[in-house]
Amino acid sequence: MTRTHIGGLAIGVLLCVTAVGAASEAPEAQLNEREVLYAALLKSQVLDKHRQLVHLSHVCNLVLGGRRYLVVDVMELVKGAVTPRGVNRIVVLDPALAPVQSLEYTTQRPLFCEGNRLFVFGDITVGGVLPEGNVLTFSNDGKRVEVSTRDPNDLPVAATGTRTNAPQ
Amino acid sequence: MAITQKWKDTVNQGVSDARWDAYDELVKKQIAAFNQRFSSTPNYAQVDWLYIKAMLWIESGGPDNASWKTRPMQLGNPGDPAFSVLKEGKEGSLLVMEPAVQQALKAGRINDPEINIKAGIAYLFTRLAKFANKSAPDPRDTKVYEHTVAKGDSLWSIANAKGTTLEELNARNPGTTAHLKPGQVLKYTKTKMELTIVGWRGFTAQEIAQRYNVGDPDYSAKITYLMKDVFPKLNRPAPDAGIRK
Numbered sequence: 502m503t504r505t506h507i508g509g510l511a512i513g514v515l516l517c518v519t520a521v522g523a524a525s526e527a528p529e530a531q532l533n534e535r536e537v538l539y540a541a542l543l544k545s546q547v548l549d550k551h552r553q554l555v556h557l558s559h560v561c562n563l564v565l566g567g568r569r570y571l572v573v574d575v576m577e578l579v580k581g582a583v584t585p586r587g588v589n590r591i592v593v594l595d596p597a598l599a600p601v602q603s604l605e606y607t608t609q610r611p612l613f614c615e616g617n618r619l620f621v622f623g624d625i626t627v628g629g630v631l632p633e634g635n636v637l638t639f640s641n642d643g644k645r646v647e648v649s650t651r652d653p654n655d656l657p658v659a660a661t662g663t664r665t666n667a668p669q
Numbered sequence: 670m671a672i673t674q675k676w677k678d679t680v681n682q683g684v685s686d687a688r689w690d691a692y693d694e695l696v697k698k699q700i701a702a703f704n705q706r707f708s709s710t711p712n713y714a715q716v717d718w719l720y721i722k723a724m725l726w727i728e729s730g731g732p733d734n735a736s737w738k739t740r741p742m743q744l745g746n747p748g749d750p751a752f753s754v755l756k757e758g759k760e761g762s763l764l765v766m767e768p769a770v771q772q773a774l775k776a777g778r779i780n781d782p783e784i785n786i787k788a789g790i791a792y793l794f795t796r797l798a799k800f801a802n803k804s805a806p807d808p809r810d811t812k813v814y815e816h817t818v819a820k821g822d823s824l825w826s827i828a829n830a831k832g833t834t835l836e837e838l839n840a841r842n843p844g845t846t847a848h849l850k851p852g853q854v855l856k857y858t859k860t861k862m863e864l865t866i867v868g869w870r871g872f873t874a875q876e877i878a879q880r881y882n883v884g885d886p887d888y889s890a891k892i893t894y895l896m897k898d899v900f901p902k903l904n905r906p907a908p909d910a911g912i913r914k
Contacts, residue, residue, distance in 0.1 A: 551748030578884045583730040584891075587884025588750055590816045607879045629760040631801040631867065649784075 512558035541598035562612035601643035688732040723895040742789025745779035761800040766791035796880040799868040804836035807859040
């Protein structure tokens with residue numbers, strides 16, 4: 502667990518740094534990228550100033566039309582309640598870091614990307630409307646999402662931690 | 670994580686304090702209405718109103734907390750997405766919520782405890798409903814139309830141009846829509862895609878915690894504690910104050 506202080510908010514961020522490969526490749530990891538993402542999400546009002554950000558991580562990159570789109574995992578809590586209410590979202594940012602998609606989840610987790618597909622732990626819906634599934638296929642600059650299901654035993658495994666999919 | 674003793678001490682006050690029952694009749698009435706209204710929807714099981722009572726205690730912290738008389742279900746706190754979902758009728762909530770509740774929310778009455786509770790119940794049911802877009806016929810026009818396929822037509826373009834759906838074209842012309850040929854005649858009625866309740870998730874402590882609350886890892890355990898360890902022990906002076914009517 503790494504604690505980062507950004508913009509006055511103490512943000513507990515679970516930083517999942519997958520092995521990038523040899524030590525000589527380490528500089529590819531941008532250690533300040535969460536600050537960049539935080540600023541972009543705040544500017545685009547994906548983050549709500551009334552909520553407490555409790556998790557922010559860059560999961561992977563989708564490749565759409567030859568361009569990279571960032572998949573970001575965001576967890577917030579509504580402040581001020583006796584019992585905190587959570588707001589969890591998978592946010593897709595275009596190469597200019599503008600949000601193109603925001604998908605709510607509850608207990609699921611975004612896992613990794615392969616091309617234009619994002620694999621998820623558990624089944625989610627888009628906008629609360631069936632179908633639900635663990636594979637999200639993006640098109641139309643990230644604005645269109647199709648949901649499908651794949652047996653977890655059949656998920657591709659090579660996509661995690663490769664140079665093309667590791668956080669850039 | 671485990672429920673704290675401090676939290677238990679707070680809700681245990683409700684065992685001998687009838688003020689904690691202040692909203693029972695409202696909740697019972699609401700849940701009875703929802704149970705009747707949704708009984709014909711697929712996979713619906715009658716909901717125990719005590720789940721809502723438990724949520725009310727968890728969300729508000731009880732009658733000594735200021736929110737008890739304003740936002741007992743904690744809807745409408747700044748940054749709470751549930752409030753805007755209901756106010757704007759998003760995520761299928763229009764199929765669940767009474768129109769009067771939405772009007773009250775639009776009128777800014779979220780701090781009216783009765784509205785807050787009704788809104789909380791509507792949001793819970795919205796979160797536990799399974800919605801899907803289904804092809805629905807236009808009740809104002811039940812005529813069966815015909816379209817002669819032209820060069821360049823696709824099912825999608827025909828559906829769009831004629832005010833119908835892919836599902837309707839496939840259903841009314843079985844086995845003939847996979848490969849369209851110019852000159853082929855397709856039948857259809859006017860249909861459109863409508864959001865529909867197609868099922869329900871279980872009204873269990875775990876589902877309520879995951880779908881309604883999301884943020885408190887102890888939420889499910891708190892509901893279970895109230896349902897199993899607290900509510901059966903409620904000590905009320907009036908003979909008709911039993912909670913399982």
